[in-house]
Amino acid sequence: MLKLNRRIAAIKTSATMAADARATEMKLAGIDVVSLAAGEPDFDTPERIKEAARKALNAGQTKYTPVAGTLALKNAIKQKLKRDNQLDYEPGEIIASAGAKQAEANVIAALFDEGDEVIIPTPAWVSFAAMVSLAGAEPKFLPCSEESGFILEPDALRRAITPRTRGIMLNSPSNPTGAVYGEEQLSAIAKVLVDADLWVMSDDVYEHIVYDGLTAHLFHIEPRLKPRGIVFNSLSKTYAMTGWRIGFAAGPKEVIAAAGRLQSQNSGNPNSITQVAAIEALTGPQDELKTMLDAFRKRNALVVERIRRIPGFRLPNVPQGAFYVFPNVSGLLGTSHNGTKVTDGDSLAAYLLDEAHVSTVGGNDFGAPEHVRISYATSIENLNEAFDRIERAVAKLAK
Ligand SMILES: Cc1ncc(COP(=O)(O)O)c(C=O)c1O
Structure with a gap:
């Protein structure tokens, strides 16, 4: 059968x-x-971004681009990561994909194997666990209590790490709870993570939708995490560009290269017109x-x-x-x-x-x-x- x-x-x-x-x-x-x-x-989507797309279309920017995105887009992402997150990444450490979703699925597939556990603090966005399972690894749900405001507690995290734990997915602001990690909370979590041997993934797609001011990035607060940290972000929510399908990952170049090899085989570059629009979105006026x-x-x-x-x-x-x-x-x-x-x-x-x-x-x-x-x-x-x-x-x- x-x-x-x-x-x-x-x-x-x-x-x-x-x-x-x-x-x-x-x-x-x-x-x-x-x-x-x-x-x-x-x-x-803001008019300036649509206009950039129209111009790209008229100029015939309708061909394949490098799989991980054009150098111009990677430079715009590099600039954004520095401006908004005080993080330094080189173009070779950045991959643009069809949304943060694709970037996450590719990086997760590149990082984890059968037998590996990946901690997902819950409540969590529905796709994280599916992506981990698709990679053959095991999602380990770590419930965050209502009393803590759905914020992961460092002791609970310490207890959840086993010899098989290879990664953790953090997401602030959170979908679905709207919880935002403050700097003290991030430092407390960083203290646990710095002693553990695992990949630290940070989903920042809602970073600009915060009501009490921006918070520093986990990898800025604890730079020792950056060499095994992966940042995920997207233009979907920040610039009202959900349908355009553009997001990215930044991290160690071996990881990004592996995600790029996967992307080269299963989809190729993100949409060429969208890439031009994304450069305008990231580098133009942010009003x-x-x-x-x-x-x-x-x-x-x-x-x-x-x-x-x-x-x-x-x-x-x-x-x-x-x-x-x-x-x-x-x-x-x-x-x-x-x-x-x-x-x-x-x-x-x-x-x-x-x-x-x-x-x-x-x-x-x-x-x-x-x-x-x-x-x-x-x-x-x-x-x-x-x-x-x-x-x-x-x-x-x-x-
Ligand atoms: C937490 C989180 N991460 C990633 C995504 C994916 O965003 P996109 O693929 O549109 O960039 C979403 C979309 O809802 C989300 O809520």
């Missing part, structure tokens, strides 16, 4: 993408769905960031206030970054309406979609089944409408 590859057969579609796809399907069927599921800014951040800040305040009013929803932390809230909904477990029973965050998300036509993502695949993830990357008007609907739907749930 013909079979699929064992590792591919074991993975499912990303929960966030599946939730968003369901909402899109319902919209196409004429149902008025408010989507709070998507992990993307609702803003349009749009503030406009978007101001909007996210207002939405954050509204969403926190609205969630606190919903019986059965509890917000363990006020998100200090990214554009997600991750309420605990265990107060609603065991309730039901019209035959639909709430047994976890996923079933509540399904209920809210059916009953209120509001799409959210259940917490299971983030490693936190009693939660739902709500994205507030949408207008205040949409948010108010969505929360009015959620309140009405939740009020119908009874024991």
